[in-house]
Amino acid sequence: MATAKNLIDSIRTKTLKHTNASAVSAGDIVLINGRVCIALDDHDANAEGIYIWASDMIEGPKAANVAVAAGETAYWDATNSVFTNSDGAGANTKVGVFVESAAATGTTCVLALINY
Numbered sequence: 107m108a109t110a111k112n113l114i115d116s117i118r119t120k121t122l123k124h125t126n127a128s129a130v131s132a133g134d135i136v137l138i139n140g141r142v143c144i145a146l147d148d149h150d151a152n153a154e155g156i157y158i159w160a161s162d163m164i165e166g167p168k169a170a171n172v173a174v175a176a177g178e179t180a181y182w183d184a185t186n187s188v189f190t191n192s193d194g195a196g197a198n199t200k201v202g203v204f205v206e207s208a209a210a211t212g213t214t215c216v217l218a219l220i221n222y
Contacts, residue, residue, distance in 0.1 A: 107131075107134045107135065107187070108134070108135045108166065108167050108187035108188065109131075109133035109134055109135060109144075109166070109167075110133060110135050110144045110164050110165060110166030110167070111133055111144075111164070111165050111166075112144065112146075112158055112161050112163070112164060113161075113163035113164065113165055113216065114161060114162050114163045118161065118162050119158050119160070119161045120158065120159050120160035120161070121146065121156050121157060121158055121159065122138070122143070122156075122157055122159050123154050123155070123156060123157075124136075124138050124143070124154065124155060124157050125152060125153065125154045125155070126138075126149070126151070126152075126153075126155060127151060127152065128151050129148075129149070129150050129151045130145045130148065130149055130155055131145065131148050132145055132146060132147050132148050133145060135166065135182075135187070136157065137182075137184060137199070138157060138159070140199065141159055141199075141201075141221040142182045142199060142201045142219065142221060143157035143158060143159045143221075144157060144158040144161075144164065144166075144219075145157055146158060158219065159219070159221050160219055160220060160221055161218070161219045162205075162218050163205060163216055163217075163218065164202075164216070164217055164218070164219045165214055165215070165216050166188075166189050166214065166215060166217070167187065167188045167189065167213065167214060167215075168188055168189055168190070168208055168212055168213060168214055168215035169183060169186065169188040169189065169190035169192075170188075170213075171210050171211075172190055172191060172192070172210055173207070173208065173209055173210040174189075174190075174191045174204045174207060174208045174215055175191075175204065175207045176204055176205055176206055176207050177203060177204065178191045178203070178204045179191065179193075179200060179202075179203060179204075180200075180201050180202045180203055180204050180215075180217040180218075181193055181194065181198035181199060181200055181201060182198060182199040182201045183197075183198045184198070184199065185197070189201070189215050189217060191204065200222055201217070201219055201220065201221055201222075202217045202218045202219045202220040202221070203217060203218050203220065204216070204217045205217060205218050
């Protein structure tokens with residue numbers, strides 16, 4: 107499972123409680139009702155956990171061979187478990203804005219997770 111981490115303090119982080127059907131580890135990226143969320147804690151299957159649904163700075167996996175620029179719209183590609191700057195012909199989920207540029211050779215990116 108792809109993972110991400112929150113780069114800011116918890117005051118500006120928005121969370122929700124959710125019971126996931128599968129076991130989850132802190133940092134796991136999970137789709138909850140069409141929204142990309144990041145687990146804050148480890149929990150077993152069918153146990154309630156806390157998830158980030160909005161944050162000013164999230165670092166996560168970036169699509170290979172794709173350069174992203176600060177200010178570009180960020181999308182979640184669930185098929186490849188990466189963030190990208192392409193909507194994938196409508197297949198990817200719009201999640202926020204890249205807040206730092208990342209080279210095509212990079213493997214991570216930093217974005218504001220907004221979940222429109």
